[in-house]
Amino acid sequence: VWAMIFKDAQWLEKATKAGLKPALFGYKLTNIYRKKKPVQAHLLLIVSDWSGDVRFDKEQLFRSLHKHEHNETTFEVHFESGIILNIHDPVTALEGIRVVDPEKYFHRDTTGLSSTVLYYNDRDLQKITP
Numbered sequence: 001v002w003a004m005i006f007k008d009a010q011w012l013e014k015a016t017k018a019g020l021k022p023a024l025f026g027y028k029l030t031n032i033y034r035k036k037k038p039v040q041a042h043l044l045l046i047v048s049d050w051s052g053d054v055r056f057d058k059e060q061l062f063r064s065l066h067k068h069e070h071n072e073t074t075f076e077v078h079f080e081s082g083i084i085l086n087i088h089d090p091v092t093a094l095e096g097i098r099v100v101d102p103e104k105y106f107h108r109d110t111t112g113l114s115s116t117v118l119y120y121n122d123r124d125l126q127k128i129t130p
Helices: 010-017 029-033 053-064 088-092
Strands: 023-025 041-046 068-071 076-079 083-086 107-109 112-119 126-128
Touching: 010 053, 029 041, 029 112, 041 088, 053 088
Parallel strands: 041 083
Antiparallel strands: 023 041, 023 112, 068 076, 076 083, 107 112, 112 126
């Protein structure tokens, strides 16, 4: 999954060495993980960098990404694969993450909202449920 977004791991490794645990978050992550090609998948890149240091390496983040288009207003990076990655967290290092439409990151069924997270260097997805 990470290789569909990042062409190299330089930024990810730098963030990891800084003590961060980068994660991808979004309910369609399961489809990507299982090699089902979604028409469009909205994901969040989360680093939870409370020191704010990672935001100073934005250039490395963008260099590490596959070919993309970046919308600076929405903090979204659009990839040819159909993945739309929100990078608000690593770019701003604010305490909250700004998203245009939060529903794009969650699935709703009879039990409530759910989503999925994949941490960098972890093999398994983790489902988030009520």
